[in-house]
Amino acid sequence: MDSPVTQAQYATQLSDDTLRDMYRAMLLSRRLDERCWALHRQGKIAFHVSAIGHEGLQVAAAFALNRGIDFTYPYYRDLAFCIALGLTPLDFMLSVFGKAGEPSSGGRQMPSHWSSREKHIVSQSSVVAVQVPQAAGTAFAINYKRKVGLLAADDTTQPRLAYASVGEGGTSQGEWHEAMNWAGIHKLPFICMVENNQYAISVPFDKQSAVPLVERAHGYGVIGVQVDGNDVFATYDAVRAAAERAYTGEGATLIEAITYRLVPHSSDDDDRSYRTREEVQEWKQKDPLLRFQAELLNQGVLTQARIDAFEEAIQASITEAQQQAEAAPDPDIASGLSGVYAEETI
Amino acid sequence: MTTATETNTAVRTMTLIQALTEAMDEELARDERIFITGEDVGPRGGVFRATMGLYEKYGPERIVDSPLGEISIAAVGIGAAVAGLRPICEMQFADFIHPAFNQIVSEAAKMYYRSNGHWPLPMVIRAPYGGGIGGGLYHSQSVEAFFAHVPGLKVVIPSTPYDAKGLLKSAIRDNNPVMFFEPKKGYRAIKGEVPDGDYTVPIGPARIAREGTDLSVYAYGMMAHYSTIAAQMVARNHDIDVEVVDIRTLLPLDKETLLKSFKKTGKALIVYEDNLTMGFGAEVAAILADEGFEYMDGPIKRLAGPDVPAVPYSHALQEAFMPNPEKIAAAIRDIIAY
Numbered sequence: 001m002d003s004p005v006t007q008a009q010y011a012t013q014l015s016d017d018t019l020r021d022m023y024r025a026m027l028l029s030r031r032l033d034e035r036c037w038a039l040h041r042q043g044k045i046a047f048h049v050s051a052i053g054h055e056g057l058q059v060a061a062a063f064a065l066n067r068g069i070d071f072t073y074p075y076y077r078d079l080a081f082c083i084a085l086g087l088t089p090l091d092f093m094l095s096v097f098g099k100a101g102e103p104s105s106g107g108r109q110m111p112s113h114w115s116s117r118e119k120h121i122v123s124q125s126s127v128v129a130v131q132v133p134q135a136a137g138t139a140f141a142i143n144y145k146r147k148v149g150l151l152a153a154d155d156t157t158q159p160r161l162a163y164a165s166v167g168e169g170g171t172s173q174g175e176w177h178e179a180m181n182w183a184g185i186h187k188l189p190f191i192c193m194v195e196n197n198q199y200a201i202s203v204p205f206d207k208q209s210a211v212p213l214v215e216r217a218h219g220y221g222v223i224g225v226q227v228d229g230n231d232v233f234a235t236y237d238a239v240r241a242a243a244e245r246a247y248t249g250e251g252a253t254l255i256e257a258i259t260y261r262l263v264p265h266s267s268d269d270d271d272r273s274y275r276t277r278e279e280v281q282e283w284k285q286k287d288p289l290l291r292f293q294a295e296l297l298n299q300g301v302l303t304q305a306r307i308d309a310f311e312e313a314i315q316a317s318i319t320e321a322q323q324q325a326e327a328a329p330d331p332d333i334a335s336g337l338s339g340v341y342a343e344e345t346i
Numbered sequence: 347m348t349t350a351t352e353t354n355t356a357v358r359t360m361t362l363i364q365a366l367t368e369a370m371d372e373e374l375a376r377d378e379r380i381f382i383t384g385e386d387v388g389p390r391g392g393v394f395r396a397t398m399g400l401y402e403k404y405g406p407e408r409i410v411d412s413p414l415g416e417i418s419i420a421a422v423g424i425g426a427a428v429a430g431l432r433p434i435c436e437m438q439f440a441d442f443i444h445p446a447f448n449q450i451v452s453e454a455a456k457m458y459y460r461s462n463g464h465w466p467l468p469m470v471i472r473a474p475y476g477g478g479i480g481g482g483l484y485h486s487q488s489v490e491a492f493f494a495h496v497p498g499l500k501v502v503i504p505s506t507p508y509d510a511k512g513l514l515k516s517a518i519r520d521n522n523p524v525m526f527f528e529p530k531k532g533y534r535a536i537k538g539e540v541p542d543g544d545y546t547v548p549i550g551p552a553r554i555a556r557e558g559t560d561l562s563v564y565a566y567g568m569m570a571h572y573s574t575i576a577a578q579m580v581a582r583n584h585d586i587d588v589e590v591v592d593i594r595t596l597l598p599l600d601k602e603t604l605l606k607s608f609k610k611t612g613k614a615l616i617v618y619e620d621n622l623t624m625g626f627g628a629e630v631a632a633i634l635a636d637e638g639f640e641y642m643d644g645p646i647k648r649l650a651g652p653d654v655p656a657v658p659y660s661h662a663l664q665e666a667f668m669p670n671p672e673k674i675a676a677a678i679r680d681i682i683a684y
Binding site for chain 2: 071104105106109125133135139140141142147150174175178179185339341342344
């Protein structure tokens with residue numbers, strides 16, 4: 001595959017502070033995620049869908065965008081991505097407990113259906129890939145605004161691209177294909193990140209696609225890049241290069257990030273029925289969090305003392321968020337029976 | 347309706363489809379955030395010519411021929427509305443809307459509610475619907491009931507050029523996804539007066555198309571037009587004074603006007619060209635029975651298409667399927683004779 005990214009073209013320019021922020025976001029996601037599994041097993045929450053194993057590519061992707069400005073359409077496994085965009089432990093705890101103040105949906109959706117108008121995170125449903133053509137529409141709108149003069153191409157205070165993520169299973173949906181087709185035809189400022197974690201619940205990749213997903217890019221007229229999704233630096237470079245292409249009118253990019261879901265699909269799944277423990281164990285050796293930690297320790301960006309301090313602060317913040325969320329009131333009943341229509345006419 | 351001689355406003359007689367084109371033309375001129383996408387909407391001007399002339403006037407940036415995929419026509423509209431544009435999405439025929447059902451029903455309709463008000467979607471989905479044009483099973487369907495079932499959508503069906511223009515403008519200016527179904531049999535068959543200049547017809551209120559005292563006919567789209575003709579027939583030939591209620595907006599439904607008419611006449615016929623079972627008329631009948639029981643003076647009856655998949659192609663079979671003024675008049679006489 002012709003990858004236009006030169007290895008470590010952008011990632012080498014990341015400051016130590018930024019690298020530590022990325023590490024902290026990954027660690028926060030991991031620990032918050034682990035706490036939710038425990039809360040589920042304790043019977044305290046109804047549902048959890050996990051990002052464990054995906055944190056590297058998600059944090060890398062978020063940091064490679066104009067964070068909080070560019071439009072993003074994450075999918076339900078994007079906890080680390082949303083943390084990197086500013087989601088707090090309390091925000092997430094309110095959503096898993098379905099309490100008042102839950103920021104994404106007011107307690108209407110299951111947890112992990114992210115939404116924030118302020119951060120330009122667009123709400124998603126549980127149906128996979130539906131957000132991808134919507135993101136293409138948002139990218140189309142960005143192009144449109146530039147063409148009719150509603151938006152200056154270099155205005156970095158406004159969204160300049162739309163980013164959608166999806167699992168490899170989602171690429172089998174018609175929505176995905178129609179999205180890529182629009183993206184290619186209109187050369188949209190659009191990035192589709194496929195988090196290929198090898199399994200769509202229990203269905204392995206070879207029953208999902210006859211070809212590597214990246215090979216499809218050419219057929220739609222978009223750039224295709226396959227990247228090791230457990231390599232933070234490589235993923236950052238791939239997304240950053242795709243963002244630069246989007247910003248400069250060069251069109252859309254399909255990124256296939258190869259990774260692995262280290263835990264079951266959700267709190268309702270048991271992955272022992274479809275994959276061996278040996279396979280899971282093998283991928284645990286490639287854990288992106290441990291790999292990134294080792295790299296940063298090696299570079300002297302992190303020290304064990306700093307890692308320990310992060311751990312302590314993160315665990316404390318999660319415990320506090322959990323306690324606050326548990327104590328928070330349920331949403332007002334009336335709130336669930338209203339807000340179906342937007343009233344104002346612009 | 348006003349006439350040219352009574353007011354200073356210039357009034358022109360035009361077809362339903364001309365009124366729709368004019369509404370889009372004026373709105374495109376008014377607001378740069380509005381664009382149109384759909385199959386053949388560009389240089390061709392639409393297979394029905396609803397967007398005729400707009401490509402020449404507004405260019406390829408704003409009148410966008412979509413690839414042939416209904417999923418993305420709806421989804422791109424959603425995403426563009428998220429980004430602050432006001433898309434008009436055209437489904438070439440309502441029959442082709444089913445691939446987009448997921449985007450419309452599961453996504454667009456729920457986006458505002460599910461995000462607790464973060465993401466309103468100001469978008470219109472236009473679709474020609476209904477039979478009577480020799481279109482067979484896949485160019486004749488009435489799909490409005492599927493969408494009228496869904497909170498979060500608005501469902502509008504005009505039956506006159508005046509309403510078509512005013513309602514489409516309201517739909518474009520609405521902050522919610524609006525399903526705008528156009529009775530294609532009436533595109534050129536229905537003519538009426540339209541005043542010059544900007545006006546809107548609000549989404550919601552039903553319209554009393556003809557006042558009467560003996561029986562209320564409830565209908566929309568082409569059937570509202572036919573019901574008015576049928577009312578004139580029974581007035582002339584049988585001295586029956588029928589009130590015709592043109593529902594115009596199926597969702598949200600103007601129950602008040604429906605019940606007010608029922609209170610006046612005590613008799614109801616509901617006409618729609620969808621299949622009888624669980625068509626939109628079933629909801630109207632249920633509301634009249636539930637909330638208008640004390641006004642009832644006879645059975646609430648429905649006249650609708652038979653429960654076969656859709657309108658057949660053969661002219662004879664199509665005529666057998668479709669309600670028409672004669673069938674409506676006969677149904678009115680049956681209820682009056684009850």
